[in-house]
Amino acid sequence: MIPAIRGTHDILPGEIERWQHAERVIRDVCARYGYREIRTPVIEREELFAKGTGETTDIVQKEMYAFEDKGGERVTLRPEATPSMVRAYVEHALEQALPTVKLFSFGPMFRYERPQKGRYRQFHQLDVEVFGVSDATLDAEVIEMAAALVRGLGIGESELVVNSVGCRDCRPGFGKALLEALGDRRSDLCGNCRRRSETNPLRIFDCKVPACQPIVDALPHSTDYLCDGCREHFAAVTDQLKALDLDHRVSHRLVRGLDYYAKTTFEVLGSALGAQNALLGGGRYDGLVRQLGGPDRAGIGFAAGMERLVLAMPEGPGASTPDAFVVALGEAARPAAHVLARDLRHAGLATLVDYDARSLRAQMKRADRSGARRVLILGDDEIARGEVTVKDMESGEQAAVARAEVVQRVFG
Numbered sequence: 001m002i003p004a005i006r007g008t009h010d011i012l013p014g015e016i017e018r019w020q021h022a023e024r025v026i027r028d029v030c031a032r033y034g035y036r037e038i039r040t041p042v043i044e045r046e047e048l049f050a051k052g053t054g055e056t057t058d059i060v061q062k063e064m065y066a067f068e069d070k071g072g073e074r075v076t077l078r079p080e081a082t083p084s085m086v087r088a089y090v091e092h093a094l095e096q097a098l099p100t101v102k103l104f105s106f107g108p109m110f111r112y113e114r115p116q117k118g119r120y121r122q123f124h125q126l127d128v129e130v131f132g133v134s135d136a137t138l139d140a141e142v143i144e145m146a147a148a149l150v151r152g153l154g155i156g157e158s159e160l161v162v163n164s165v166g167c168r169d170c171r172p173g174f175g176k177a178l179l180e181a182l183g184d185r186r187s188d189l190c191g192n193c194r195r196r197s198e199t200n201p202l203r204i205f206d207c208k209v210p211a212c213q214p215i216v217d218a219l220p221h222s223t224d225y226l227c228d229g230c231r232e233h234f235a236a237v238t239d240q241l242k243a244l245d246l247d248h249r250v251s252h253r254l255v256r257g258l259d260y261y262a263k264t265t266f267e268v269l270g271s272a273l274g275a276q277n278a279l280l281g282g283g284r285y286d287g288l289v290r291q292l293g294g295p296d297r298a299g300i301g302f303a304a305g306m307e308r309l310v311l312a313m314p315e316g317p318g319a320s321t322p323d324a325f326v327v328a329l330g331e332a333a334r335p336a337a338h339v340l341a342r343d344l345r346h347a348g349l350a351t352l353v354d355y356d357a358r359s360l361r362a363q364m365k366r367a368d369r370s371g372a373r374r375v376l377i378l379g380d381d382e383i384a385r386g387e388v389t390v391k392d393m394e395s396g397e398q399a400a401v402a403r404a405e406v407v408q409r410v411f412g
Ligand code: AMP
Pocket: 080, 111, 113, 118, 119, 120, 121, 123, 124, 125, 257, 278, 279, 280, 281, 282, 303, 304, 305, 306, 307, 308
């Protein structure tokens, strides 16, 4: 046996129904908020993420499945969707094609992380992005939609956390204030934090090492260092969240692990998930489109982890059961049984049929296990009379029905 690669997983029948249900709910919510679906390749140029996600991020430095292809090009399996969405937006000039560019996408992402519950190396995300709108009402709408998605999936217990990380103008000042506040205590931080304090001090807030916590807790808050524009924007976002009756908590520690965020950041945390409790996260990234070679357009979006959403969902509907199971009695009836199965399927009925010439008992057992509502039995006698014996599996009742009328009479 050659097992699956560590950190990857199969989604098997029995579980896939939960995924399909989640995708249906999400598609429905996206449509109601005006989003259109897009699918981009899972493989992209490595440069897209180095420039987009950011050279100093853990994702780019440590986690990418990057390699040189046979043509000598540096490529990577995508670790996240936003840079690809920006690339597609720019490459196809989507702002000319669509009235408002609101896009969503489902698909696998790849990160070489340490696998644990709720964290995989191949995982799936719903990605939602809006381009070209700077107004704070959109930030609130996007956040409200994220909350609506979680609610729509029946996930009861969750918490919405928001913050503002400032923009290109005010963030450097905040970074400096962080370093000043750290002062000598920098040497007490873990190795990761010390490295972060040199490359991107905001990232220190992501640290989970217990010894760092008292130091991190005493650091200044980004919201105290916002420029006028960012402060007004953030106030407008939180006011609008209140107008939308959306409970939220402002957390100065919510800086998110990616370089491109500006102004609003947010996450929805699930309460029953353990350490990996972020159901979704996102924020505004107003400089990213230009940074990736496009026009100067605003952007905002979020990504939700499908594995975590599915895990947090309550027990949903199970697999659907077949409408009919066709049983052939005797060798001669087998071809006719398959013709009957074809007719039922063409009439829109989910139908199973056996392929090996087994006893009536064995076929009935299999039919029972399949959960089929009705079993249709075809033997030499039935064929001679132009009939089918129909057994209702719930009541156990059995009746002969004319072959030509079986679809109409039994399933009509
Ligand atoms: P990020 O793209 O890191 O902002 O993550 C957005 C969401 O994707 C998170 O809130 C998680 O729900 C999910 N996610 C991120 N990384 C993983 C992973 N390695 N395994 C499973 N889900 C993940």
